[in-house]
Amino acid sequence: MINGQTPILILKEGTRREKGKGAQYNNIAAARAIADSVRSTLGPRGMDKMLVDSMGDVVITNDGVTILKEIDVEHPAAKMLVEVAKTQDEECGDGTTTAVILAGELLKKAEALIEQNVHPTVISGGYRLAATKAREALEGVAIDVAHDNREVLLDIARTSMISKSVSSSRDLLAKVAVDAVSSVAEKKDGKWVVDDDNIQIVKKQGGSMDDTQMISGIIIDKEAVHSAMPKRVENAKIALIDSALEVKKTEIDAKIEITDPTQLHAFLDEEENMLRKMVDIVKKSGANVLFCQKGIDDLAQHYLAKEKIYAVRRVKKSDMEKLAKATGAQLVTKLDDLTSKDLGTACLIEEKKIAEDRMTFVTDCKNPKAVSILIRGGTEHVVDEIDRSLNDAISVVSVAFEDGKMVTGGGSTAMEVALKLRDYAASVGGREQIAIDAFASAMEVVPVALSENAGLDPIDVLIELRQAHKAGKKYAGINVFTGKVVDMKKEKVLEPIRVGRQAISSATDAAVMILRIDDVIASKGGGGGKGPKMPPGGDEGGMD
């Protein structure tokens, strides 16, 4: 009661509200808990996580974004860090763990500054300046990648997979990724673009990881419609049809009255004739393989088999489009219009039995603009992790292809950026200087986490790295296997520049956004203000 008046209720009953430093600390703690939960997975010696969902399904992975997508996060600030991982994944496919750890570290350093009474807006201002400078520094240490430099592209693919459990097969998988990307890459307006939709991934449990292969063509998860059709067609001439090889049933209920047995014959003959004609059109075009998006009548199947034409029915639309890209065929809607000009080619079409299923392999296409990768592996979990790792590898190679620039890993680039930022901070002066310095220290979380996960002393490593970079060794990073500070360019630990650039941008955006919040108003059931679900420091959280 103020001055005898009744208090005015603005917020709904049950709304929780937290203001000022309390809100800030809670948000920071929640976000840091997320960062800590993935920290132990960073780098070649990082560990994996086993995640079990409410249905009991198990996922075993090292992939930052997969881990964060799987765990049910409630706190709004923690959700923002999950978003960072997702953005990183969408933009470059790799570096999700790095981006999240960096955001967590930026917030940790900010918290220390808030405690010293530096205002959050000053910190966010400083962070923004630092991020711009950091991206400049990144460009400064970048190395050009020529799109035909296969060796370097293989190194980039290998680096992205070294931390995954599939690491033992990374030479093979890197080759698969580079071959696939090089096949589908196209030059548009003088710029290379890679659309990874043109890389089809087919997973089949069984065999071993080393049976994983790229096929210069497409795999269709269907067998030939008739058992008498050839199982193998060399020099295939392929027709793609998206209408049915069936006699259309009328939409209206019509009744035909037959008074004479010959009339019945004529009627059935007519149907047969129509189907025969359809098959003749296919035959006349010169096609010996037919992919049909719709159905094929039993009788038409029989005629096709007699003509030794390999036919598959009810092929998915997306697969038809890939077939068109891979073989150069035109998708024909009206069968009558099919001519030899519409046909595509492939050296070989084969029906193969993989695991329990029969599939059609369209292989050895000339210059295919869509290709397939067949993933094999002992268990479902292995197949899934190969899929995720291969996706990372395909993404980094694509991004390197498109941007034509890369940086060195193992913490070397982070250290170089930190060094440049410290010099810059001194030139800016004022209160922002402290924030820029904090940003520089936050960048060092990359080599620190890499060393921690490798069982090395992070302080020793950091001191040695700082000295090396001060002495002008801009590629000096930590070899987590030997524990030595070495030249990462010589070690061939290479990453596309976009991974680093995006990690800095999205980590800064998330940190700044969380820092600027001083009031959390959560309606009933909303997660705000409750504090982190997981305790800060994943170690006690049961996550690690």
Ligand SMILES: Nc1ncnc2c1ncn2[C@@H]1O[C@H](COP(=O)(O)OP(=O)(O)OP(=O)(O)O)[C@@H](O)[C@H]1O
């Ligand atoms: N041989 C190596 N020696 C030292 N560091 C390495 C080596 N190979 C890779 N790294 C470093 O490991 C880090 C990448 O680790 P990891 O792949 O686990 O995480 P991420 O790429 O950030 O996230 P994710 O792959 O889960 O999306 C990079 O900083 C990279 O430079």
Ligand SMILES: [Mg+2]
């Ligand atoms: Mg990675």
